[in-house]
Amino acid sequence: MPVFLNMSVSFTFLRPFARFLVPFTLHRKRKDVCSTVLQKYMSSKVPAVSYPNKERTLPPEQLELDGWKITMKSSVQEEGISAVSNSKDEDPLAATRELIEMWRLLGREVPEHISEEDLKTVMESPSKSSKRKYLKYLYVKEKMKKAKQIKKEMKAAAKEEAKKDKLLETTEDDKQQNFLFLRLWDRNIDIAMGWKGAQAMQFGQPLVFDMAYENYMKPKELQNAVSQLLESEGCNRRNVDPFHIYFCNLKTDGDYYRELVKRYGEKWDKLLLTATEKSHVDLFRKENIIYLTADSPNVMTTFKHDKIYIIGSFVDRNMQPGTSLANAKRLKLATECLPLDKYLQWETGTKNLTLDQMMRILLCLKNTGSWEEALKFVPRRKHTGLLEVSQYSREFVNQLKKSKTFNTFPKGSLNIRTKKRWLK
């Protein structure tokens, strides 16, 4: 104990001079000295007898509780004290950067590395919560990137292993093998899809994406919308009988256009779809157009092959109900919504589906005409199963759903069809 005190005293005495007298390398050493002292001290403590029923006789004063403060105080910052004084007149950017660093130390969800651009975005966010949200987004992004990197490395390692194993196996190289095709499948598939796309451009049923919602969306939502468009276009391309896609109201100086060109790159000009600044009412006759919107009072009963369906390419996360319905009303177009309530036992979530889900549903309807098949593309988390429209009234099913008796059934048997089977 006295030793320890002596040590600390000598330190506090030395501290003002330390920076001048002791070369920098010694700092670490001193830290080590400290810690060894601490450890020595801690280990020299008589271990308490760990009988649970026996009271420990050591009063708390005997436990050295404040030792850590000395080491904490005596450890000098990397830049030294001078940094504190000049932190008063630093620019807000650096301050924000430090704030993020401190939040990281606190275990908050903030990214480890942040670019200047992102830092500016964080700095300009008006409120604390918006700062946090953006930082969390960056943090998640960073995490995903890291995870991907690790996966990549693992895959590469596995490949190496496989290669080695292959080399060990003695293969008969001189044995001639007979093949019918060269391995050029991907390219062939692409070309085939291209032909089909060209055919759709000539004879396919039009499907319009209305791009008039640029101004209703925040940048984040717009990016999501573009991702969904890419996804939809991909599904359409792979389908047996693709639609002829139109991007209407696509302004060439708008954000949508810029983002699409950025994402598609060189492919943009070779896409087999029609992108136009014109409105859908200029291209088609009004009476053939059906605007699909979840707010519509009219329920779609069948898929009509002679109509032109319009999907508003609009990701709406900040609650602007009725925007697309208003657009359709303005142009006096017919509107329809999917018969989700009629066929599905809806649970949670909005009835606005993503663009790619809409695309898949429409393709499925076009090819099979069966609602049950098509509505499989509605996310399963949003509903508890298909309704047997013909046999049970909706009310009855609702009652069944609410009833507690169902808890005795195995999971998933909320689906009425399985329920019926079980009863027979």
Added chain:
Amino acid sequence: MTFCLFGFRSFSKLWKNNSYLWLGPGNSLSLFLVDCYGIRNKQRWFSLTTVSPQNTKAMNLLIAKTRYHRKGDEGSNKQVSSDSPHLFAAGAAKKRAQMNPQSKDPVSPPLRNTVQLPTKPLNSEEWDKLKEDFKGKANFENWISSQITHCRSSVDVAKSLLAWVAAKNNGIVSYDLLVKYLYLCVFHKQTAEIFDVYEIMKARYKSLEPGAYTLLIRGLIHSDRWREALLLLEDIKKVMIPSKKNYDDCIQGALLHQDVDTAWNLYQELLGHDLIPMLETLKAFFDFGKDTKDDQYANKLLDVLLYLRNNQLYPGESFAHSIKAWFESVPGEQWKGQFTTIQKSGQCLGCGKTIESIYLSPEEYEFLKENIMRNVIDGGDQYKKTTPEELKRFQNLVNNHPPFDIVIDGLNVAKMFPKARESQVLLDVVSQLSKQNLRLLVLGRKHMLKQYSRWRKDEMEKVQKQASCFFADDISKDDPFLLYATLHSGNHCKFITKDLMRDHKACLPDAKTQRLFFKWQQGHQLAIISRFPGSKISFQHILSYDTVVQTTGDSWHIPFDEDLVERYSYEVPNKWLCLRRKT
């Protein structure tokens, strides 16, 4: 009485939970049958229902009856107070919610980790052992420190943890542990420890983050080094706008150390950031004011009261006591304060003075009308809620007609009684009102005119004889029309609906306009309280006075929130503090 009610309520709940027999249609009975006859019969019951519709009807009837009975029971359990509060009285919404209780499964608390939290300081071996016992996924040090902080353990326990951690990593304690420790020190008001941690943080880190700054500010204001809290506040300002709690702490610290100017300057700064000060902050100014006899200070306190008035804020109960105490302590003015309520006529029970009227001034009225038109009906896109043609049709009707006395939300009124036919209910209400020679306008949607089982043509024709009607398209919104027609008819016109119009209030651009709307709504909305169809309709009592902090120079009337009453944002308090000067 209330106690007895309580008993009843909980009793009925118990009874409900024990048997689902009366909970709802269908399900309850099936359960009942399972209990009695087992699964086989249940199956038969199912097949029965699908085969013979009569049977289900009978079943449903039975269920409906029982439900009806239950409702009756509840009605007798509930105390229907003779002087029902108005629609916007504090606590009214809660009462309404209790009228139709919803069964909610209680959420079971998450399972706690099994490690026993230490109650006294441990040495390193004990900490090691505790770490071995810990079977969580999280980092043990982080987890245990969070738990210690959460349970507000003693500072010594936390200290021993930090000592152990420091011993393990070369005398270094990580920042997050330090912050949690600081939280404990602040919670237990261990000023010396707070200083120590403050020194450590200053030595180790160039700058901190708002969380630690907040804790340090809160820790420092009670000590002699409270001025350093103000420097920390400056540090927060570098990266973000400090919270109202930060300002509250600093102001409290300044007042604690008799530095009035600093306190007021901070208060002005807080208002400058468009933050709404905590009521505790304002209360602190009043509490401090009791000991200062200074005219300037007194004027500033009156300004605070006017701030409450302009922003429609209401003090809490203890704050109201502080205000009363301050007024009564003003020398030479002899203020007398008492807690009271206001009569329906708008007169204070304490002094008999009439409270300010709920009616808007002509300028405010025009302003609100303009705003409703521009933001609620039009909203930048007329097609969202209506169409231009429809709007024109509506405006023609309103403009070419003498002002209405009452505007009725047809659909809302008609759907009051789920069991009664809609057109019948609407006709009842309209004919009762038209007997009083009132000019009525009924707003509805076009589907009401089509012949349905629930909308009989002859009844709708009678309605149209007795009142002017406007039917909007089925996909248009009818409420905005209701608001506009009422506003257009003038100050005497009222509207009938149970809708609280919160979504339309939200369309208005700023808080000031929203408050104006709310004030107008309180004075002009009639909500029907009829227990059953066919009975004489009676309305929720309308407030004739405005619930807001107000003064006449030698008297103040200040509404305040009681501690035990939960008030929703669209309600107003009903308790008042009445202050008057003896002359």
